[in-house]
Amino acid sequence: MKAFCAFAISLAAIGLSTAPAVATDANGNHEAYKWVVAGDTAVAPDGSSIFFKGIGTLQAGPGGAVTGGGTFSINGGPTGTWTATAVDGFVSYGTRLPGSTLPPPPATGGKATLRVSLSNGQTGVLTIFCIIGEPPPSVGEGIHLILGGGVSNNYTDEGHGFTIFIAI
Numbered sequence: 001m002k003a004f005c006a007f008a009i010s011l012a013a014i015g016l017s018t019a020p021a022v023a024t025d026a027n028g029n030h031e032a033y034k035w036v037v038a039g040d041t042a043v044a045p046d047g048s049s050i051f052f053k054g055i056g057t058l059q060a061g062p063g064g065a066v067t068g069g070g071t072f073s074i075n076g077g078p079t080g081t082w083t084a085t086a087v088d089g090f091v092s093y094g095t096r097l098p099g100s101t102l103p104p105p106p107a108t109g110g111k112a113t114l115r116v117s118l119s120n121g122q123t124g125v126l127t128i129f130c131i132i133g134e135p136p137p138s139v140g141e142g143i144h145l146i147l148g149g150g151v152s153n154n155y156t157d158e159g160h161g162f163t164i165f166i167a168i
Contacts, residue, residue: 030061033090033165035112035128037070040143040161045151049159050074052126052143054082057168058112060090066114086115088125094133095167108165109133122147130163 039053056068069083093109109132116126124147131141142158 030059030064031092032057032059032168033108033110033112034168035068036162036164036166037128037143038162038164040163041159042143042145042155043157043159044153044155045157048075048152048155050145050155051076052082052145054084056084058084058087058090058114060087060092064090069116072118080119082116082118082126084114084126085117085123088113088115090165092133092165093131093135096133106167107132108167109135110165111135111139112165116145118147122149122153124148124153128163128165129158130165132164 034057035055037052037054039051041049041051043049051073052070053072054068054070056066058064058066064087066084066087069081071079072082073079090112091110093111095106095108109130112128114126114128115123117123124145127144127146129135129139129142129144131139140158141163142161143155143163144158145155147153147155
């Protein structure tokens with residue numbers, strides 16, 4: 001019987017040691033973050049652009065909350081304001097700077113999906129990407145904004161700019 005138990009424990013240990021690592025799902029993160037869109041441009045498929053700037057906080061996880069907002073301009077036109085109204089999700093990419101051996105800073109990479117309301121009456125979904133840490137290979141630094149109403153209101157190509165999340 002001792003031999004059988006030892007054999008079973010050995011098999012279990014081998015099975016556990018060869019099992020693939022599983023990432024923590026997005027619902028496991030309940031941290032709070034400061035988010036900054038320090039001036040970012042996103043481009044629609046028809047070439048129109050939107051410039052976004054803003055700052056706020058978000059609480060990740062189910063039932064998360066968001067504060068903040070900023071200013072925007074469509075195609076270089078007059079400036080309006082926008083407000084973050086809800087957080088749909090946040091996925092952390094981690095804190096390690098590429099190639100760095102230093103301890104991780106409070107700056108965090110990730111993807112935040114926020115509902116927003118613009119002063120021109122439009123509402124939509126703002127996605128903020130920061131590529132610190134280990135983002136998926138296809139992700140770039142920047143924002144996407146989906147306002148609906150056709151391709152000229154779907155700003156899904158990163159233009160240029162800087163975004164960041166800071167653990168608080």
